[in-house]
Amino acid sequence: MTVHIIGNEGDYHSVAVHWGLKKLGLHSHIWATPGYRQSQSMTMKYPKFDIVLGGVKLNKSDTVWIRRPLLPEIHPNTSDLDKKFCTNEYKEAFDGLLNSFEYVKLCANSYKAQRQMERKAMQLRIAFDSDFLIPKTIITNNQDEAKEFINQLSSSCIYKTFLPHIWDSEEKRTLNMTATTKINIDDLNDAFIAQSSPLILQEYIDKLHDVRVTVMGKVMIAVAIVNKNKLEAPPVDWRPKHNHTPMSIVCVTIPEKIKNKIILFMERAGLAFSCLDFSIDKMGEWWFLESNATGQFLWIEDDEKKLNMLSIFCSFLSSGDKNFNCMKINSSINLIEFEKSEEFINLQKTSKLGGQSFITKE
Incomplete structure (x- = not known):
C-alpha cells in the first residue's frame, strides 16, 4: 500500500510522517496541489477508480491523509485575461479530486467532513448532539443581541474568531494575530464592531x-x-x-x-x-x-x-x-x-x- 500525504514539503508534520512511514517500510508520497509542474500533475479516469498524482497511482487499498493542501498553481505564462478562468478551473478539478479520496480504505479525513467541521457552528451543534457540555454561545453581527448576551451571563465572556488571521504591517513593523480574549459589554459600544464582522461570543468557563x-x-x-x-x-x-x-x-x-x-x-x-x-x-x-x-x-x-x-x-x-x-x-x-x-x-x-x-x- 501507499500512504498519500496531501500536504507540502515545507510542512514539518508532512515531512516527519513521510519519514516515519518509510521507516516502517511503507511507500509514502507527499503531493501538495495540482499545478503546471510535472510533480503537480493529476489525472482522474472514469468510470474506473483511476487516479494518478504526480506520477504515483492511487489504489482503493491505499491511505490518504489530507494534511494541509496548498492552493493550485497556474502556469506563470498564463495571460492576465485568462488567470481567473485557469484558477477557477484548477480549483474545481482539485475539489473534485479531494472529494474522491473518501473511496480509499482510509481517508483522514473525508474532505467533505473536514470542510464541514471547519465551521465552528457545526462543531457546537454536533458536540451538543453528542451530549457534551458546551458553553453558552452566540454568533451574531447584531450589537444589541451581543450586548444582551454578555449582560445575561453570570461569568466572564470571551471573544473568538472563525478563522486565524495575521495582520502584518511592514510600515509599522508589527505583527498581530487573532487570539481568544475576554470581552466586556463596553467593548461593544460602537455598533461598527459587530457590523464589520460577525462575532463569536462565549461564556468563559472558570x-x-x-x-x-x-x-x-x-x-x-x-x-x-x-x-x-x-x-x-x-x-x-x-x-x-x-x-x-x-x-x-x-x-x-x-x-x-x-x-x-x-x-x-x-x-x-x-x-x-x-x-x-x-x-x-x-x-x-x-x-x-x-x-x-x-x-x-x-x-x-x-x-x-x-x-x-x-x-x-x-x-x-x-x-x-x-x-x-x-x-x-x-x-x-x-x-x-x-x-x-x-x-x-x-x-x-x-x-x-x-x-x-x-x-x-x-
Whole structure:
C-alpha cells in the first residue's frame, strides 16, 4: 500500500510522517496541489477508480491523509485575461479530486467532513448532539443581541474568531494575530464592531486547566496544559503565541463517559482524526470548546518525549483502519531521530524557519 500525504514539503508534520512511514517500510508520497509542474500533475479516469498524482497511482487499498493542501498553481505564462478562468478551473478539478479520496480504505479525513467541521457552528451543534457540555454561545453581527448576551451571563465572556488571521504591517513593523480574549459589554459600544464582522461570543468557563485530546481512529491521547507556576490562574488562550506564561503538559486519563461522547462525536462528524479541546472546570466537568481536524499534534511529543505521537500516527495511517485501536509504538520512529535525518535537513533548507520553531501549537 501507499500512504498519500496531501500536504507540502515545507510542512514539518508532512515531512516527519513521510519519514516515519518509510521507516516502517511503507511507500509514502507527499503531493501538495495540482499545478503546471510535472510533480503537480493529476489525472482522474472514469468510470474506473483511476487516479494518478504526480506520477504515483492511487489504489482503493491505499491511505490518504489530507494534511494541509496548498492552493493550485497556474502556469506563470498564463495571460492576465485568462488567470481567473485557469484558477477557477484548477480549483474545481482539485475539489473534485479531494472529494474522491473518501473511496480509499482510509481517508483522514473525508474532505467533505473536514470542510464541514471547519465551521465552528457545526462543531457546537454536533458536540451538543453528542451530549457534551458546551458553553453558552452566540454568533451574531447584531450589537444589541451581543450586548444582551454578555449582560445575561453570570461569568466572564470571551471573544473568538472563525478563522486565524495575521495582520502584518511592514510600515509599522508589527505583527498581530487573532487570539481568544475576554470581552466586556463596553467593548461593544460602537455598533461598527459587530457590523464589520460577525462575532463569536462565549461564556468563559472558570477552569482548572485545558485538555487537548488527539483522536486517531479509536485511539485517544489526552494531555492537560497547565501553568508551570501553580500559583497563577490558567490563561484564557494557552497557545504560546498568545500566552507568555510558561506552560507544561501532563498526561491525563479520559473519563469513560467522555470517551464514549468523543466516539459519538467523531462518528457524527465523519472524522477519523481530529484534535479536540476541552476546558475542565473546578468540579471536574469537561466542557467541549472546539475540534480541529487538521490540528497539530507533534508538539505534544516535543514537550513530552514519552508520548510518541509520531510513531502512533504512522501506525494509524499504515493500518488503513478508521477504527484503529492499537497503541503500537516503534521506538526508532521519534522526533529526535527525525531531526537527525536527511529529510529534516532538507526541510530546514527549504524553509525560513529552523529547529523547534517548526512545531506550532494549534
